[in-house]
Amino acid sequence: MRIIGTLPQDPRPWSERRDGALADTTMRTTIGLVTRRLHLARQHVYRDFPMGETDRLRSVKDKREAIKNLDTLLAEFRRSVEDHGGHTYLASRAGDAVDIVRTIAKTAGVRRVVKTKSMATEEIELNQGLIASGIEVVETDLGEYIIQRAGEKPSHILAPAAHKNRAAVQQLFQWDARNARMEPPESDDPAILTRYARERLRQEFLQADMGITGGNFLVAETGSVVIITNEGNADMVTSLPPILVSVVGVEKILTDWQSLMHIIQQPAMNGVGQRLSSYTTIVSGIRAKDGVEGPQAWHVVLVDNGRTALQNSRYEDVLSCIRCGACLNACPVFREIGGHAYGSVYSGPIGIVETSLLTDLRVLPELSSVACTMCHACADACPMDIDLPGHIVSLRKEKVERHRTAKGADLTYRWWARQWATAKGYRRTIRMARFGQRVYRKHGLLQSGPGLASGWFQTRTMPPVAGQTFGEWWSKTRGGEGNEHGGK
Amino acid sequence: MVENDALVQQFVIRWEAMGGRSYLANGREQLRRACQHAVGDVIWKQSSKGAPYTVVYWNNPDVPDLDWSAIDSEGVKVTWVPWANTGEIRQITAGSFLGVTGCAWAASSTGSVALYSAPETGLLPSVLTPYHLILVPRENLVETVGEGLERIPRNPLPPLVKIITGPSMTADIEGILVTGVHGPGQVIAVIYEV
Ligand code: SF4
Numbered sequence: 001m002r003i004i005g006t007l008p009q010d011p012r013p014w015s016e017r018r019d020g021a022l023a024d025t026t027m028r029t030t031i032g033l034v035t036r037r038l039h040l041a042r043q044h045v046y047r048d049f050p051m052g053e054t055d056r057l058r059s060v061k062d063k064r065e066a067i068k069n070l071d072t073l074l075a076e077f078r079r080s081v082e083d084h085g086g087h088t089y090l091a092s093r094a095g096d097a098v099d100i101v102r103t104i105a106k107t108a109g110v111r112r113v114v115k116t117k118s119m120a121t122e123e124i125e126l127n128q129g130l131i132a133s134g135i136e137v138v139e140t141d142l143g144e145y146i147i148q149r150a151g152e153k154p155s156h157i158l159a160p161a162a163h164k165n166r167a168a169v170q171q172l173f174q175w176d177a178r179n180a181r182m183e184p185p186e187s188d189d190p191a192i193l194t195r196y197a198r199e200r201l202r203q204e205f206l207q208a209d210m211g212i213t214g215g216n217f218l219v220a221e222t223g224s225v226v227i228i229t230n231e232g233n234a235d236m237v238t239s240l241p242p243i244l245v246s247v248v249g250v251e252k253i254l255t256d257w258q259s260l261m262h263i264i265q266q267p268a269m270n271g272v273g274q275r276l277s278s279y280t281t282i283v284s285g286i287r288a289k290d291g292v293e294g295p296q297a298w299h300v301v302l303v304d305n306g307r308t309a310l311q312n313s314r315y316e317d318v319l320s321c322i323r324c325g326a327c328l329n330a331c332p333v334f335r336e337i338g339g340h341a342y343g344s345v346y347s348g349p350i351g352i353v354e355t356s357l358l359t360d361l362r363v364l365p366e367l368s369s370v371a372c373t374m375c376h377a378c379a380d381a382c383p384m385d386i387d388l389p390g391h392i393v394s395l396r397k398e399k400v401e402r403h404r405t406a407k408g409a410d411l412t413y414r415w416w417a418r419q420w421a422t423a424k425g426y427r428r429t430i431r432m433a434r435f436g437q438r439v440y441r442k443h444g445l446l447q448s449g450p451g452l453a454s455g456w457f458q459t460r461t462m463p464p465v466a467g468q469t470f471g472e473w474w475s476k477t478r479g480g481e482g483n484e485h486g487g488k
Numbered sequence: 489m490v491e492n493d494a495l496v497q498q499f500v501i502r503w504e505a506m507g508g509r510s511y512l513a514n515g516r517e518q519l520r521r522a523c524q525h526a527v528g529d530v531i532w533k534q535s536s537k538g539a540p541y542t543v544v545y546w547n548n549p550d551v552p553d554l555d556w557s558a559i560d561s562e563g564v565k566v567t568w569v570p571w572a573n574t575g576e577i578r579q580i581t582a583g584s585f586l587g588v589t590g591c592a593w594a595a596s597s598t599g600s601v602a603l604y605s606a607p608e609t610g611l612l613p614s615v616l617t618p619y620h621l622i623l624v625p626r627e628n629l630v631e632t633v634g635e636g637l638e639r640i641p642r643n644p645l646p647p648l649v650k651i652i653t654g655p656s657m658t659a660d661i662e663g664i665l666v667t668g669v670h671g672p673g674q675v676i677a678v679i680y681e682v
Contacts, residue, residue: 143660232671261634285647
């Protein structure tokens with residue numbers, strides 16, 4: 001049976017989300033800076049490290065194969081983890097995953113949880129689920145901590161707080177320090193703000209009863225969860241609290257250790273243009289009997305939420321995504337509007353595709369039409385050779401076929417297509433436009449239009465339809481002389 | 489050993505490119521001096537924040553016995569605590585300014601070092617302290633992370649493996665790079681031969 005996933009969504013309509021983003025100058029400056037820097041760094045790292053390309057090609061192959069064998073590999077992964085003292089769960093739906101984690105926490109009497117950044121947990125809205133059960137959840141990635149305190153959502157996979165400037169962060173931390181009875185940061189210098197967060201979060205790490213991480217890779221052969229960070233918070237979360245829960249999408253599976261060897265550098269190379277991130281943490285079992293670090297109990301929750309439905313479809317390659325963010329950094333739309341405007345936890349080109357696919361076009365179906373210029377920059381950037389533009393076109397098509405586009409738009413385009421299917425119809429629309437354009441003309445240019453077209457004109461102008469079009473002139477004169485179109 | 493020399497050279501370049509610091513030491517005496525210098529240097533950096541200075545170090549063959557407790561720095565008293573599996577070690581490490589560990593291997597093409605968690609080789613001194621000193625014997629160098637991963641014992645795998653490539657860092661505030669957000673803000677490698 002096909003499981004249709006669920007994803008949280010911003011209830012505001014696209015126009016509001018878009019305008020909100022375009023008006024947010026802090027976010028736009030930072031996102032512009034960060035995306036361009038990362039995009040360039042990515043190009044440099046491949047140039048200086050040619051082996052990265054060989055590994056990449058291997059990884060594409062490995063990953064495609066792993067997705068083909070997903071069921072078998074998941075079973076193998078679960079066996080391996082359980083052999084090493086861990087527990088595993090398969091959650092078909094987002095809600096099931098939250099229930100599983102909540103039960104683990106409740107059974108163990110957990111009161112405080114520390115978390116690393118994880119898209120999967122955002123996707124299933126785990127924090128809300130735990131907090132509603134009276135469990136305190138603290139995000140420990142600096143950017144995530146900032147936006148959690150501010151009650152907001154991330155604006156970039158790798159730079160979640162890109163929409164906040166230093167003054168806003170200082171203000172937030174001053175408030176936070178009062179609540180935590182700590183010395184507030186004495187200035188808005190990013191180094192000082194970061195030091196404050198270090199001290200503040202240190203208490204949380206040492207006191208937490210449970211840690212929650214995502215995972216970049218799952219190795220079926222060895223039963224390992226691989227977590228990549230630059231901050232080192234995953235090392236705290238995996239080594240300090242007595243209980244560790246890893247919440248990971250099923251598609252993160254790799255067949256074996258060999259595949260890990262090839263792919264391990266890809267997230268950092270493509271995401272941030274480094275050969276490897278500062279920390280790569282591989283969890284493969286529980287704390288030794290006489291040990292003082294690592295989890296005493298380890299639970300791996302594998303999340304489906306609409307993923308396996310993509311197997312054997314034209315979209316199957318989407319399951320190879322390593323969440324590197326390269327497509328976001330390359331995308332001209334993302335560079336301008338940042339992540340919030342998408343309204344989904346997944347933004348950028350991959351966000352357009354995944355949001356629609358995981359939910360079978362039920363959530364934010366407008367994305368493929370409104371947030372893509374078809375420039376193909378994402379296809380060039382994607383290390384996993386995912387056909388993002390192809391999928392976006394196909395989603396547009398599916399939407400029309402399945403009547404998932406807005407009614408008004410649907411009718412307008414159908415009418416337009418019918419008219420322009422014949423020369424006669426085409427001429428008719430030109431005559432109509434010439435007649436109708438008077439209202440919209442200003443300073444010799446068209447500044448607006450009726451219905452749908454008004455949106456198009458918000459950021460553009462257009463020359464008006466001529467008093468006599470070329471077609472009209474031609475049919476009258478056959479190019480003869482003595483006319484206004486250049487004959488003598 | 490030309491080949492090994494090239495690995496050392498490449499490691500140092502990559503390690504420093506990622507923001508790490510490094511020393512090369514030949515023989516026990518040089519190793520001791522390098523460590524003493526590194527410790528003195530980080531104390532000097534800390535000095536504005538005042539004492540006490542506690543260092544947690546691995547007390548196993550990965551870290552040569554250099555008579556650590558005799559190392560102090562320009563009269564500043566340092567308390568040396570050997571890593572041990574006791575309940576308090578976590579709190580002690582959290583209050584320390586430096587962790588001294590060995591490593592299982594180091595990869596030169598990425599400038600990475602790998603640590604395996606085990607009762608005698610705890611990861612916390614590489615996690616909780618603001619500075620981390622890593623002793624890397626020359627023979628532990630491999631070229632790629634892939635080769636390093638291949639070296640990890642498989643049956644069973646260590647419960648936690650950690651590959652460090654530079655200091656803990658973030659650019660989450662206005663895209664400006666800051667080190668030492670959660671883990672060590674400075675990582676120092678001493679590549680040695682005894
Ligand atoms: S779709 Fe490709 S480029 Fe985008 S995040 Fe996934 S792997 Fe990276």
